[in-house]
Amino acid sequence: MELTVEGLDFTNIMCKEHSEQSSCLFCTKCDKLVCPTCIANVHKKHDLTEISHAYTLKINKLKKRQSKLQKEKNEITATKDQANLLHDAENSSYAKVSADILKYEQVLKDAVEEHIKKLRNELDQNHKACTKTTEGSINAISKSERQIDKKYSDIKDFNNTTDISKFFKEVCQMERSIKGSVPKPEISCKKTLQFIPGEITQSNIGVLQSVDISLTEVNVSLSVVNQYLTNLSVNDCLSPYHDDSLWIACEPDEVLQKVKPEVTNLKTISTFNLKVYGMATIASDDLLVSTMKSRLQVISSTTGKVTESVYDINPFLPTAIHITSEGQVIVGGYDVIDKRVAVFVINKNGDHECVYEHDQHKRPIFDYPASITTTSNDYIHVSDYDSQEVCGKVVVLDPSGHVINVYKGDTEINKEVPFGPEGIVTTPKDNVIVADIDTHTLYILNNSGQMITYMKTTDNGIAYPNSLAYTPTGQLYIGCSLHEDSTAKDAKLYKVNISGC
Numbered sequence: 001m002e003l004t005v006e007g008l009d010f011t012n013i014m015c016k017e018h019s020e021q022s023s024c025l026f027c028t029k030c031d032k033l034v035c036p037t038c039i040a041n042v043h044k045k046h047d048l049t050e051i052s053h054a055y056t057l058k059i060n061k062l063k064k065r066q067s068k069l070q071k072e073k074n075e076i077t078a079t080k081d082q083a084n085l086l087h088d089a090e091n092s093s094y095a096k097v098s099a100d101i102l103k104y105e106q107v108l109k110d111a112v113e114e115h116i117k118k119l120r121n122e123l124d125q126n127h128k129a130c131t132k133t134t135e136g137s138i139n140a141i142s143k144s145e146r147q148i149d150k151k152y153s154d155i156k157d158f159n160n161t162t163d164i165s166k167f168f169k170e171v172c173q174m175e176r177s178i179k180g181s182v183p184k185p186e187i188s189c190k191k192t193l194q195f196i197p198g199e200i201t202q203s204n205i206g207v208l209q210s211v212d213i214s215l216t217e218v219n220v221s222l223s224v225v226n227q228y229l230t231n232l233s234v235n236d237c238l239s240p241y242h243d244d245s246l247w248i249a250c251e252p253d254e255v256l257q258k259v260k261p262e263v264t265n266l267k268t269i270s271t272f273n274l275k276v277y278g279m280a281t282i283a284s285d286d287l288l289v290s291t292m293k294s295r296l297q298v299i300s301s302t303t304g305k306v307t308e309s310v311y312d313i314n315p316f317l318p319t320a321i322h323i324t325s326e327g328q329v330i331v332g333g334y335d336v337i338d339k340r341v342a343v344f345v346i347n348k349n350g351d352h353e354c355v356y357e358h359d360q361h362k363r364p365i366f367d368y369p370a371s372i373t374t375t376s377n378d379y380i381h382v383s384d385y386d387s388q389e390v391c392g393k394v395v396v397l398d399p400s401g402h403v404i405n406v407y408k409g410d411t412e413i414n415k416e417v418p419f420g421p422e423g424i425v426t427t428p429k430d431n432v433i434v435a436d437i438d439t440h441t442l443y444i445l446n447n448s449g450q451m452i453t454y455m456k457t458t459d460n461g462i463a464y465p466n467s468l469a470y471t472p473t474g475q476l477y478i479g480c481s482l483h484e485d486s487t488a489k490d491a492k493l494y495k496v497n498i499s500g501c
Contacts, residue, residue, distance in 0.1 A: 094127045330344065382397070
């Protein structure tokens with residue numbers, strides 16, 4: 001009597017040739033189910049076996065192929081990861097070489113300008129060619145990956161069928177459809193260019209040299225030290241103080257608080273009813289804040305009194321504020337009437353040293369500067385958001401105001417959810433961390449604005465990272481928001497350790 005396998009019934013499978021009879025055995029020679037009449041007429045001397053045994057053999061065969069497909073997929077995925085690393089490394093190398101050439105160009109006389117342009121053109125053409133080749137490899141790898149996923153999914157779905165008649169009707173076609181290995185594309189572009197300075201003479205400015213791309217992967221890790229509940233709907237801005245206290249601003253609640261993180265809770269030291277769009281601590285330990293006035297306000301660290309500062313960007317209204325290591329104040333601002341947006345560099349006396357509003361092609365650079373930081377090469381990194389397009393970017397400017405790079409997020413991570421950069425901060429290693437709130441992602445960029453790596457904050461239980469700040473001792477804080485539909489006022493603040501960047 002035919003047994004069942006994992007609850008499947010093999011006793012009522014009607015014969016395809018003789019509809020009045022049930023199949024009783026499986027012919028291994030003909031690879032088909034047979035009934036008593038089939039056996040008597042055709043399969044009498046063939047090798048016959050129990051249907052359940054044949055089913056088990058077929059299932060085992062499919063599972064072996066499924067395992068092989070999984071191995072092939074892992075290999076394809078590893079190749080794709082390598083290609084993505086190569087792609088990012090080439091972009092990073094391009095940014096570095098481009099920056100080196102720009103810096104070197106400044107010290108040369110007008111006589112060498114033509115040669116510099118020639119070098120940059122050669123670099124751009126090589127970059128375009130390498131990018132096109134690498135993207136082609138990535139597309140081919142993605143195609144192979146999809147083919148494997150399709151075969152794997154087909155087998156998985158087929159193995160779950162409980163209709164044995166349908167199973168044996170379609171199993172041969174399934175075996176044929178999954179036969180053969182999926183091709184593994186190769187990575188073809190493994191060279192980049194390196195700028196080698198020459199003597200500063202008209203005949204020998206420098207050359208571009210082809211070198212192997214280094215694919216050293218950056219290992220970044222994050223661990224939560226403490227988490228705190230605030231009484232705010234969002235942590236829009238953070239500004240640490242030298243005594244381990246912290247300024248927190250919530251623009252929707254129109255609240256500014258100075259708090260002291262303790263082991264399990266936040267101790268509120270002072271509270272101001274202010275609508276704050278940006279803030280930073282200046283050398284005197286006073287807090288500089290941007291409100292609805294064109295002139296920045298100052299909150300005294302000793303008296304708590306709010307007064308006006310020397311920093312004015314009229315007719316613009318200020319947004320983000322950043323203090324450089326030299327004490328310059330960088331302010332983002334927008335002019336509601338004329339629809340202008342700019343970033344101002346202001347000295348200690350309140351004089352505007354630079355105003356960045358348009359790029360080299362006279363086009364507006366910014367939409368809404370949400371946060372600003374600087375790196376050791378004096379590059380300004382601006383977290384910029386376009387409310388009409390509901391997406392953002394990180395704009396990188398050199399000291400002369402040239403747009404060095406515009407980072408618009410990751411094509412995979414931001415495929416469904418647009419890049420929405422909020423907080424931005426420079427790490428002790430001179431890289432830049434950008435918080436992408438809606439994808440719960442921290443992007444790690446180098447000091448030229450090229451992505452090095454990223455991390456998902458939800459892996460550490462951190463949702464909706466919004467604001468970032470390093471304390472003077474190198475401790476990182478992450479201020480979070482809540483889901484857009486939430487009406488609660490318990491946004492979280494995290495004290496974290498981050499390494500590798």
